Amino acid sequence: MKPQVLCSILALAAPLAFADGIQLNLSANAQREVANDQISASLYVQQSNSQAAVLADKLNKITANGLAIGRNYGKVQLSTGSYNTWPSYDKNGKISGWQGRAEINLKSRDFAQAAELIAKLQQTMLLEGVQFGVSDEARRAAEQSMIPEAIANLKQQAEVAAKALDKSVVDIRQLDIGQQNHSFRPPVMMMKAAAAPAAESVSQPDLQPGQSQLQLQVSGKVELK
Structure with a gap:
């Protein structure tokens, strides 16, 4: 399955005026479905x-x-x-x-x-x-691929905001890369028995691991003039 990447603006704070420019606080993210391993x-x-x-x-x-x-x-x-x-x-x-x-x-x-x-x-x-x-190794690999995507989306949102304010993007003054959030898909599989099992052979469980949704967030201060 081709990984699904979703990027969206999470927050656009009120512009902060300074000198002859404006400073924006922006936040964006990237999401991806990763196979549980x-x-x-x-x-x-x-x-x-x-x-x-x-x-x-x-x-x-x-x-x-x-x-x-x-x-x-x-x-x-x-x-x-x-x-x-x-x-x-x-x-x-x-x-x-x-x-x-x-x-x-x-x-x-x-x-x-x-x-x-x-x-x-x-x-x-x-x-x-x-x-x-998702194992630590797979999570780190997914994070590395999502960082440039999330930053690109942040830059895109800065361009949109600059155009709306009739300004130009000068620089990203500060950039924070947040930790990943993740949710399991499917939900936790629970199996319980009512009584102690007998000492005899037991068939193997049918394991269907599914996928998890990982998310990486970035936020930064963008200077416009």
Whole structure:
């Protein structure tokens, strides 16, 4: 798909008169649709037991096994997420047992390896959510291509304003290049299960990463005479 570039004037402040000229504060941007090339996912295990130590041991073994499986996937980054235990109470307000939850997070630019690993981890864990995004490398590349486009649009708006005021553009005295804003397309894909999965094979998820919309803004002070 050919990248879509949208440039528009965002703000035109009231002209500031100085000496024999006018100073304008202008703002413009460039937008582009970029293919998502990175996946992030979170899996968790949640169990209960009458003894806190037994519960902790089960959670630790399941997460340790998941991390061990993940080491076979060199293009997937794994890390432990939140780990919590809390008491359960009976009708009299006394502690009757314990519940616990442990998470494993993964991130990768290799969708094939990520999908295979997610399926393996789902044999003992639940999939809380999957999110697609643009990697830092792809974001930097998109920013480099949008900078000249946004600046060109700023210059064009300066020419239009100068003509309307019967002036000429002298110089851009100050130029600020803002950070990118981005939104994911499609929205975050969430999948949850109601009960703990059985220890059997799980088919791989069908990952459709979609695109994200990136935006770069520039603003500057333009001198007219």
